[in-house]
Amino acid sequence: MKMKEAVEKIMSGFFFLCGATTIIAVSAISIYMVISGIPAIIEIGVKEFLLGEVWKSTAAEPKFGILPFILTSVFGTFGAILLGVPIGLMTAVFLSKLANEKIAASFRPTVELLAGIPSVVYGLVGMIVLVPVIMNTFGLKNGTCLLAAILVLAIMILPSIISVSETALNAVPKEYEEASYALGATKMETIFKVSIPSAKSGIVAGIVLGIGRAIGEAMAVMMVAGNVANMPELFKSVTFLTTAITKEMAYASGLQREALFSIALVLFIFIMVINGILNVLLKKGSGSK
Amino acid sequence: MTHKLSTKRRMYGLALESAIYLCAGITAALLIILILYIFYRGLGTITWELLTTQRSALRGTIGILPNILFTLYIIFTSMIIVLPIGIGAAVYLTEYTTSKKLTHAIEFAIETLAGIPSIIYGLAGYLIFCLKMGIGTSILAGALTLALIILPTIVRTTQEALKTVPDSYREASVALGSTKWHTIKTVIFPSSLDGVVSGSILAVGRIVGESAALLFTAGTAYSLVSNYFDALGTSGGTLSVALYVYVSEHGRFDVGFAIASILMIIVLIINVSARMIKKYLVYDR
Structure with missing residues (x-):
């Protein structure tokens, strides 16, 4: 009997530890990001670091301004959202309201598949197909640019937007739509004036999820954006926050390396804010039903 | 009218x-x-030589056998690490917890882990596992990092499965005089196995596609290592990492597309099997 009780105690302790591991992991990641990111920001100066327009990490007199990276990440993400959201939302509407069950059932795996493709594969296809097309269409010397990154990111965030929006649209109470039809509204009027507005918070959650994905993507962007520390311009080679880290990490040392950790901290803060917004939205969405 | x-x-x-x-x-x-x-x-x-040899600078040939092996090693290692922790955390959340605060904290932690991008995991893994713990750039460090990345997936799918186990099962077991752990071992685990399996399949998909988190933790090496335990301590690039390296550093797009095809086949298989298990899960209950 004693033995049994001991085992019982040990197992409940083990399960508690497993649960606690998740909290420990998040805390460890946050602490390490902050500790390793702060020193370089202090040494360089907050203003010079965040608002400096020049990044020359390997020059004799190095300059560590990450404004180009921040703006590129913001513009790149915004562009991807601008393209991805309408297409994603409309596809979600198709799946939720127009397609019959058979078509929807064979369409959904497509979306899941799109989500499962590794980012390096997106990067490779972007590099081989998209970059030359952009180069030829716009008569550029080099096709690796912000536009290429935006297009790749727009495709990559589609699955998040589609699946979250579809869930939200499916959850709209049937009565709302029936009431709209009873008042004489057409199908499209019902979808766009009743269904979408009532699924709003879920759709916004999908968009925020997409923003998080886009701002955190590194490899695919690395392969198509050119990775030069320019201020963002649609047809210029640019560096994102993520690619600034990836590009130099392999050989960086000293202050340069510390500055890369500071970039990671900035990215981490962006992500945490986005996650916070997402959590609030998802709670709101599920609370209203 | x-x-x-x-x-x-x-x-x-x-x-x-x-x-x-x-x-x-x-x-x-x-x-x-x-x-x-x-x-x-x-x-x-995709040629036989590509699949069964390692890269040889001498002969100028490229083989991805080491990368295939590294991928398998890293899948195996990270699953061994994550499964007990992930399943344990899910069991804790559904069967044990009594404190609402702690439940919220754990759930918040899981949501946060799911939202952190790979590149951050890569840096944190490098700082914590490679430097602080002194493991160095290696398959083990990569597997530990990946274990963190897939932890939310395993916890969530296991939790879903545990929630579908009817309370009457638990009550019946306890009524027969079972202790809590005995109930979990004999009643809860068997009934939630399919959820764990489908979560694991999704996790494997994530591991296979991962690159940014592995670049600094597991590295990009491509030499054959004699056995699994030696591999744990050495740097090694998985297929996705190899794709990136061959394309970006060597300009070998043919190799890149060969690896991309292999990855796509794996993704397709994972997608289909995950769906089949889901179907089986639905019919089962």
């Missing part, structure tokens, strides 16, 4: 409906073109 809609309303409906079909068409076309293009460029370049 028939009412005709005004032209404006009809145009409104027509425009929106065509926009919906157009966008759904774009989404479907994107995927079909992507898959066909990758297979078109890649399948032909």
Whole structure:
């Protein structure tokens, strides 16, 4: 009997530890990001670091301004959202309201598949197909640019937007739509004036999820954006926050390396804010039903 | 009595409906073109030599056998690490916890882990596992990092499965005099196995596709290592990392597309099997 009780105690302790591991992991990641990111920001100066327009990490007199990276990440993400959201939302509407069950059932795996493709594969296809097309269409010397990154990111965030929006649209109470039809509204009027507005918070959650994905993507962007520390311009080679880290990490040392950790901290803060917004939205969405 | 809609309303409906079909068409076309293009460029370049040798600078040939092995090693290692922790955390959340605060904290932690991008995991893993713990750039460090990345997936799918186990099972077991752990071992675990399996399949998909988190933790090496335990301590690039290295550093697009085809086949298999298990899960209950 004693033995049994001991085992019982040990197992409940083990399960508690497993649960606690998740909290420990998040805390460890946050602490390490902050500790390793702060020193370089202090040494360089907050203003010079965040608002400096020049990044020359390997020059004799190095300059560590990450404004180009921040703006590129913001513009790149915004562009991807601008393209991805309408297409994603409309596809979600198709799946939720127009397609019959058979078509929807064979369409959904497509979306899941799109989500499962590794980012390096997106990067490779972007590099081989998209970059030359952009180069030829716009008569550029080099096709690796912000536009290429935006297009790749727009495709990559589609699955998040589609699946979250579809869930939200499916959850709209049937009565709302029936009431709209009873008042004489057409199908499209019902979808766009009743269904979408009532699924709003879920759709916004999908968009925020997409923003998080886009701002955190590194490899695919690395392969198509050119990775030069320019201020963002649609047809210029640019560096994102993520690619600034990836590009130099392999050989960086000293202050340069510390500055890369500071970039990671900035990215981490962006992500945490986005996650916070997402959590609030998802709670709101599920609370209203 | 028939009412005709005004032209404006009809145009409104027509425009929106065509926009919906157009966008759904774009989404479907994107995927079909992507898959066909990758297979078109890649399948032909997969040769026996590519799959069964390692890269030789001397002969100027490229082989991805080490990368295939590294991928398998890293899948195996990270699953061994994550399964007990992930399942344990899910069991704690559904069977044990009594404190609401702690539950919220754990759930918040899981949501946060799911939202952190790979590149951050890569840096944190490098700082914590490679430097602080002194493991160095190695398969083990990569596997530990990946274990953190897939932890939310395992916890969530296991939790879903545990929630579907009816309370009457638990009550019956306890009524027969079982202790809590005995109930979990004999009643809860067997009933939640399919959830764990489907979560594991999804996790494998994530591991296979991961690159940014492995670049600094597991590295990019491509030499054959004699056995699994030696490999744990050495640097090694998985297939996705190898794709990036061959394309970006060596300009070998043929090898890139060959690996991309292999990755796509794996993704397809994972997708289909995950769906089959889901179906089985639904029929089962």
